[in-house]
Amino acid sequence: MMNLAPGNPLRGMSPKLREAAIGIMWRARGRYLIRRHSARRPVRPPMPLPPLPVPAGAPATAGDLRPGPAAPGAPGTFVVSLDCELYWGVRDKRTLDAYRENLVGDRLVVPRLLALFDEFGIHATWAFVGFLFYRDRESLLAGLPALRPGYADARFSPYPELAAVGETEEEDPFHYAGSLVEAVLGHDGQEVASHTFSHYYCLEPGQTVEEFRADLDAANRAAAQYGIELSSLVFPRNQTNDDYLAACRECGIRAYRRNTQSWLYREKNERGETTFRRAVRYADAFVNLSGYRVHDIGGLRGPLPVNVPASRFFYPSKRVTAPFDRLRVRRIRREMTCAAEHGLLYHLWWHPHNFGREPETNLALLREVLEHYRHLHETAGMQSRTMREVAEAVVVGR
Numbered sequence: 001m002m003n004l005a006p007g008n009p010l011r012g013m014s015p016k017l018r019e020a021a022i023g024i025m026w027r028a029r030g031r032y033l034i035r036r037h038s039a040r041r042p043v044r045p046p047m048p049l050p051p052l053p054v055p056a057g058a059p060a061t062a063g064d065l066r067p068g069p070a071a072p073g074a075p076g077t078f079v080v081s082l083d084c085e086l087y088w089g090v091r092d093k094r095t096l097d098a099y100r101e102n103l104v105g106d107r108l109v110v111p112r113l114l115a116l117f118d119e120f121g122i123h124a125t126w127a128f129v130g131f132l133f134y135r136d137r138e139s140l141l142a143g144l145p146a147l148r149p150g151y152a153d154a155r156f157s158p159y160p161e162l163a164a165v166g167e168t169e170e171e172d173p174f175h176y177a178g179s180l181v182e183a184v185l186g187h188d189g190q191e192v193a194s195h196t197f198s199h200y201y202c203l204e205p206g207q208t209v210e211e212f213r214a215d216l217d218a219a220n221r222a223a224a225q226y227g228i229e230l231s232s233l234v235f236p237r238n239q240t241n242d243d244y245l246a247a248c249r250e251c252g253i254r255a256y257r258r259n260t261q262s263w264l265y266r267e268k269n270e271r272g273e274t275t276f277r278r279a280v281r282y283a284d285a286f287v288n289l290s291g292y293r294v295h296d297i298g299g300l301r302g303p304l305p306v307n308v309p310a311s312r313f314f315y316p317s318k319r320v321t322a323p324f325d326r327l328r329v330r331r332i333r334r335e336m337t338c339a340a341e342h343g344l345l346y347h348l349w350w351h352p353h354n355f356g357r358e359p360e361t362n363l364a365l366l367r368e369v370l371e372h373y374r375h376l377h378e379t380a381g382m383q384s385r386t387m388r389e390v391a392e393a394v395v396v397g398r
């Protein structure tokens with residue numbers, strides 16, 4: 001279950017004791033981060049919204065920018081990213097009929113999320129699967145890359161299913177989303193980003209970096225129809241592959257989202273993932289098992305693309321665990337407070353289709369989180385930023 005180095009004191013422990021020890025270590029890490037940042041910034045008055053440093057004539061690729069030093073005393077940062085995939089993100093796990101209610105709900109919930117983000121001044125990153133930029137089959141088929149992923153397990157490839165998709169977005173609202181892309185573009189402060197072209201799995205055996213690069217190029221062509229330059233990337237299933245980051249940079253990607261670094265959240269492919277890890281992650285959303293998942297923005301400096309690390313998945317409300325949703329929101333709010341008070345980054349993410357079932361409950365829970373953001377913005381100067389804006393702030397300096 002865990003690969004522990006020889007000499008690691010956890011090796012000799014029973015699994016139960018080991019879990020308890022890991023919980024204690026992560027809570028200690030959270031306290032250490034708080035102490036470290038408290039010492040550096042004992043008092044920080046509320047700060048006004050600083051202008052975002054967007055360089056004039058920004059280069060087409062990010063490779064010629066170098067990260068600059070982070071400014072001391074920076075306010076906390078709140079990032080929201082949404083993986084927009086409709087059926088392309090779940091096609092290898094569920095049937096369309098089984099997930100239809102969520103997918104219908106996805107399309108209904110997007111305008112409501114946009115309205116909430118307007119109301120609370122949230123700059124969100126919307127990472128679309130490239131297929132979804134198209135509105136009809138003819139243009140989608142014309143936009144496919146010649147080089148396609150050669151997964152050892154053929155079920156991961158969506159390409160054989162293209163023959164069965166409908167002709168237009170009106171006829172087949174589960175495989176096209178041109179109207180949703182336009183809806184996002186119609187709201188200030190929102191970023192349209194990439195979730196790869198084909199919901200590409202970078203840690204699955206069989207595929208290569210050349211195939212990945214062809215996939216990103218196809219996504220860039222699809223987005224260019226709207227005049228969009230994709231500069232942030234969310235790896236499908238969070239399968240970040242370090243060997244692919246140079247290809248991302250060459251394709252214009254400046255920011256990507258990586259899972260928070262803990263054995264519980266470390267990237268794995270489908271074979272490597274376990275039910276136990278999923279269950280502990282779910283429990284961690286309600287009670288503090290892994291510490292506060294907040295990040296030091298100074299630690300984001302490094303070669304491009306900039307990692308804008310995830311803090312927490314915003315799980316959808318489920319009937320069986322709904323009585324505990326208060327705990328879940330409280331856990332998020334506490335982490336946000338920690339980030340705001342200590343100049344750290346907090347990054348919440350989910351899929352719009354997660355809200356497709358029980359939208360009223362889920363939107364009400366999100367509203368509570370956003371109300372807390374507004375409080376932290378007003379009292380501690382916390383800023384909402386897209387992934388691209390975080391990368392620009394890290395690269396250019398604030």
Ligand SMILES: [Zn+2]
Nearest residue numbers: 083085089236
């Ligand atoms: Zn996805």
